[in-house]
Amino acid sequence: MRRDRFLLAATLTAIFSADLYFILLPKLRSVGQGTGQLCSCGPSNLTLPRLRGLATPQLSNWTSALPLDDTTTEPTDGGLKLGRLFAHPLYNIQTPELGPEERLLQVEQLMEYYRKKVSRWERHNKLYSEVAAISNISVIEHEVTFDPDASWMKFHLGISRYALYSRDDPAIPQLLRDMQSMPVVSADYTQDEKALKGACDCTQVVKPSGHHLKLALKMHDFAKAMFKPMRQNRDEETPEDFFYFVDLQRHNAEIAAFHLDRILDFRRVPPVTGRLMNITGEILQVTHNEDLRAVFFTSPANNTCFFAKCLYVCKTEYAVCGSPDLLEGSLSAYLPGLSIAPRLSIPNPWIRSYTFNGQEEWEVNPFYCDTVKQTYPYNSGNRLLNIIDMSIFDFLTGNMDRHHYEIFTRFGDEGFILHLDNARGFGKHSQDETSILAPLSQCCMIKSSTLVRLQLLARPEFRLSDVMRESMEGDPLRPILTEPHLLALDRRLQKVLRAVQRCVRRLGKDEVIIRDFVKSTVKPQTSTELIKAR
Numbered sequence: 358m359r360r361d362r363f364l365l366a367a368t369l370t371a372i373f374s375a376d377l378y379f380i381l382l383p384k385l386r387s388v389g390q391g392t393g394q395l396c397s398c399g400p401s402n403l404t405l406p407r408l409r410g411l412a413t414p415q416l417s418n419w420t421s422a423l424p425l426d427d428t429t430t431e432p433t434d435g436g437l438k439l440g441r442l443f444a445h446p447l448y449n450i451q452t453p454e455l456g457p458e459e460r461l462l463q464v465e466q467l468m469e470y471y472r473k474k475v476s477r478w479e480r481h482n483k484l485y486s487e488v489a490a491i492s493n494i495s496v497i498e499h500e501v502t503f504d505p506d507a508s509w510m511k512f513h514l515g516i517s518r519y520a521l522y523s524r525d526d527p528a529i530p531q532l533l534r535d536m537q538s539m540p541v542v543s544a545d546y547t548q549d550e551k552a553l554k555g556a557c558d559c560t561q562v563v564k565p566s567g568h569h570l571k572l573a574l575k576m577h578d579f580a581k582a583m584f585k586p587m588r589q590n591r592d593e594e595t596p597e598d599f600f601y602f603v604d605l606q607r608h609n610a611e612i613a614a615f616h617l618d619r620i621l622d623f624r625r626v627p628p629v630t631g632r633l634m635n636i637t638g639e640i641l642q643v644t645h646n647e648d649l650r651a652v653f654f655t656s657p658a659n660n661t662c663f664f665a666k667c668l669y670v671c672k673t674e675y676a677v678c679g680s681p682d683l684l685e686g687s688l689s690a691y692l693p694g695l696s697i698a699p700r701l702s703i704p705n706p707w708i709r710s711y712t713f714n715g716q717e718e719w720e721v722n723p724f725y726c727d728t729v730k731q732t733y734p735y736n737s738g739n740r741l742l743n744i745i746d747m748s749i750f751d752f753l754t755g756n757m758d759r760h761h762y763e764i765f766t767r768f769g770d771e772g773f774i775l776h777l778d779n780a781r782g783f784g785k786h787s788q789d790e791t792s793i794l795a796p797l798s799q800c801c802m803i804k805s806s807t808l809v810r811l812q813l814l815a816r817p818e819f820r821l822s823d824v825m826r827e828s829m830e831g832d833p834l835r836p837i838l839t840e841p842h843l844l845a846l847d848r849r850l851q852k853v854l855r856a857v858q859r860c861v862r863r864l865g866k867d868e869v870i871i872r873d874f875v876k877s878t879v880k881p882q883t884s885t886e887l888i889k890a891r
């Protein structure tokens with residue numbers, strides 16, 4: 358009997374100790390950490406909302422990004438990481454009210470532009486219908502509406518010198534929903550492609566380009582989107598012998614890049630969604646372009662297909678086919694037209710050679726960055742830091758095809774840079790192309806705001822692959838990325854942090870981590886000022 362009591366007591370003590378050690382203590386610790394500690398990564402005058410227990414990693418802890426296999430502290434939160442990430446103080450930095458000169462467009466200007474477009478469309482449509490009737494062409498006529506509250510208008514009006522959209526702009530999810538469901542009223546080649554073939558005015562394009570199958574679609578409220586059809590299955594890896602410049606464009610890479618860009622808080626990629634398109638009803642039958650009609654055909658398997666009519670030999674082998682009409686694709690929301698918001702295309706200083714054995718200077722000269730730093734526009738302002746942000750973004754996705762980048766001319770050298778065309782990312786999950794990181798590893802500089810967000814995403818409670826998986830759950834074409842691609846993101850993120858770590862060891866924190874978002878948010882005119890350490 359006594360022995361039984363002893364055993365019972367011993368068991369209870371063991372259970373209590375385990376409880377104390379594994380449950381109570383960690384809880385107490387997390388409560389202790391959560392109280393009163395606010396973001397200390399930035400300057401003390403940064404306005405941050407007080408959120409419960411969401412401590413921001415300190416810059417001094419920058420090496421403390423947790424190893425990937427450390428899952429012991431992972432909370433079982435049932436997939437709410439994305440919500441917690443966006444509630445984090447780092448994603449709630451209050452930016453100042455934007456002055457009119459900091460916005461890309463003014464309401465009246467855009468309204469006027471929109472009105473003109475609608476009346477031009479109506480005139481053109483009337484004429485086309487008459488001609489089509491005479492020539493026996495069957496076109497589906499769709500109603501168009503002039504909607505001053507259209508989500509694409511709100512997107513365009515929200516573009517500022519800091520980013521393409523603000524973090525909590527409800528117009529962005531609305532625009533994604535609209536692009537997913539709105540009737541398509543017309544389909545055509547994109548302007549850049551027409552310019553390449555000499556078929557349209559080159560002043561209307563940033564750069565004649567377009568060696569890929571892509572189309573411009575117009576929705577019934579005049580929203581425009583760039584459609585890139587699915588060319589590769591999600592689980593196919595780019596073959597080893599493929600050069601990056603003959604690699605296919607991937608629609609899911611475009612979609613994933615938008616989500617990644619938003620999660621990194623860059624907001625430099627226009628909103629992109631997936632959509633299952635009926636290529637007969639939503640492209641062939643709504644196009645007024647005879648050249649586009651001419652590339653449609655029915656395959657031996659009775660599927661509707663179309664092919665890219667490019668400058669080089671483009672044959673039916675390069676076609677994409679529906680099943681029998683349905684085809685997945687990405688829809689990227691169009692930026693405002695060049696006549697109201699001109700953009701400039703600038704060669705990437707770390708451009709690759711687009712020949713079989715060519716090499717660029719950055720590949721052979723370890724001091725290449727010193728030259729770049731002395732060259733306009735990289736010799737002042739934040740352009741070089743933005744290029745480094747872009748290289749981190751591209752390294753995470755594995756995109757080696759960043760030959761140019763674009764900027765809005767309105768914001769001059771201080772504006773952000775656009776991350777357009779991300780379709781060549783996510784080709785290989787089993788390989789990390791570290792040369793994409795050359796701007797970071799050669800210049801050894803990174804914005805502190807970028808670094809703290811990367812550190813946050815390396816922590817188990819926000820893990821990049823988990824927030825990406827969650828974010829893309831809302832896309833109609835989910836799953837957007839296969840698991841190996843998601844896990845590659847975590848692995849690559851660790852590599853970025855290690856590259857920064859190596860730089861800090863060599864040059865010291867002050868040289869490498871460049872403070873941004875430094876000035877008070879109280880005075881709008883000095884909202885963001887970059888202090889370069891050199």
Ligand SMILES: Nc1ncnc2c1ncn2[C@@H]1O[C@H](COP(=O)(O)OP(=O)(O)OP(=O)(O)O)[C@@H](O)[C@H]1O
Pocket residue numbers: 547549563564565566567568569570571583627689690691692763777778779
């Ligand atoms: N969302 C968008 N809104 C407006 N214009 C866009 C958008 N996305 C891309 N463009 C324009 O179209 C051009 C070509 O797009 P993209 O690079 O995706 O196609 P591409 O066929 O790969 O071209 P390239 O051969 O030059 O790489 C871009 O340089 C840009 O000027």
Ligand SMILES: [Mn+2]
Pocket residue numbers: 758778
């Ligand atoms: Mn491209």
